[in-house]
Amino acid sequence: MKYCLLFCGAFAALPALAQVDTTQNASMNALFGRDTTLRPPNAQLKLNMDATYDRPFLTTGKMPVSVGGYLEANTQYMQTNGVTEGFSFQMRRMTVFLAATINRRIKFLSEIEFEDGTKEINIEFAAMDIQFDQLFNLRGGIIMNPIGSFNQNHDGPKWEFIDRPLSSTRIIPSTWSNVGFGLYGKKYSRDWVWAYEAYLTNGFDDQIIANDQNRTFLPATKANQDRFEESFNGVPLITLKTALKRRKLGEIGLSWMGGVYNKFQDDGLILDERRRVDVWAVDFNTTLPTRTFITGELVWAHINVPPSYTQQFGRKQQGGWIDIVHPIRRGRMLGWNTAALNVALRVERVDYNVDKFNETGENIFDELWSVVPAISFRPSPTTVIRANYRYQWDTDLLGNPPARTAGFQFGFSTYF
């Protein structure tokens, strides 16, 4: 009994230990809620066995980590050339964000993604940022390579469309994350923002040409789980991006990502020449005076494919997409004060093989076009309920009449 009383007394006293010596009003509590810079003396490590419980996030009364995330789910009914697999429900992804300020100008950010239920679990982003200057920040860990706009800006609730843009997932392998280090910075003036990013990371492997797609397919490299442990060939992938933004007008970004994808030497023996993969992207967005938002991305890829591979493996790829989103009504709707009803249209193209047959001089097709009209309702800017109709033409290598895919999708995505 006395032990019970002792335990209860100690438990009741815990919150008191954690209180900061400030007044108890809400504003002061909001400001002095937790200590991000200094650990109190009584939380210092005593013994090795205490380490498990002596972590900042387990300090009673303090929450040094910001937690959030987003969720997206949808229904889908598609048919190709009149043949359908019926009606499906899809749980596309749930993503959890964890962020913390470790110390002054030292931040930690992370994003853990559960795709298709738990079919894929990935650390998409887990990096430490150290700020020396607004123009000079160091970032290290698992980073999202800044190629184009979508790879870094891929959160579901930001988009009116259920499917991710095809060229950003089939040429740029979004979400494309790698282990590495680099720099980034921003320069602000009254109306202009200039930003740059430069990273060295692990990169591609030879699965981009040795895969079950029977074509050059950059996303196949994501199947290599070892890329977070070691580089496939020991040559870093370089990613550079610069962007210029004019307030109230728009933004344009130029980016390049390049490196060697093959294993050109092993145990000191030269196996092959260094075969490069280079990807360039231009991204842009603007808002018209009518409040119509236009955003898009164009991408070009060059892959040095060995001559022993047939022509169906593309040496050049290109693609792009453009989204036009027009708000037809904004304001108070159904009791939500900042609601919006939008109509939107996406036009996209992927050409897996930009080339001609050597024998005939005719175009190698292996390409697709897609048009997706959409209606979306946003109860608030962080939640979207969206309905899409997709119409897609897939043309094979030889340019036979395209396979026509069409269907409806309805779903939602929300930050939480």
Next chain:
Amino acid sequence: MSSNTTINRQDFLKTCGAACLGVVSFSALLTSCKSVYYAQMPVLKGNVIEVSRKEFDAVSKKGEVSIRPFILVEMKGQSFPIYLYRRSDTDYSAVLMKCSHQGNELNAHDGHLTCPAHGSEYDANGKVTEGPAEKNLTAYRVTADPQTITIHIA
């Protein structure tokens, strides 16, 4: 197959030149860095934080004094820093650097605050200029006399 790797003179000189240029540029960049300035001597008095006006004076090595456009105020035990922005000699604004979207700490720039997590942006008054954040930042009333700037927390 061969096991010998050779480098010709031209490649060697190119590599050396690039390395030297990189080292020089990197050093110049590092030395020119002006880190975000945190107020050295903020004082908590009840429900206000007092900051000396001199905290805004940046003195160069040559002794030249320039005015900082903003400073950060962070005291022991504070959850997030306060962004104290100088509009004029008598007019200041102060906002809490906690993103209203998911509570991440913001990055401070001259006249703007940005969230490294999802790209939300705010002006110096804490007003949202770029989503996904919807709510403005917590703003505090600021008064100033010739010696002291006072941030009223409550």
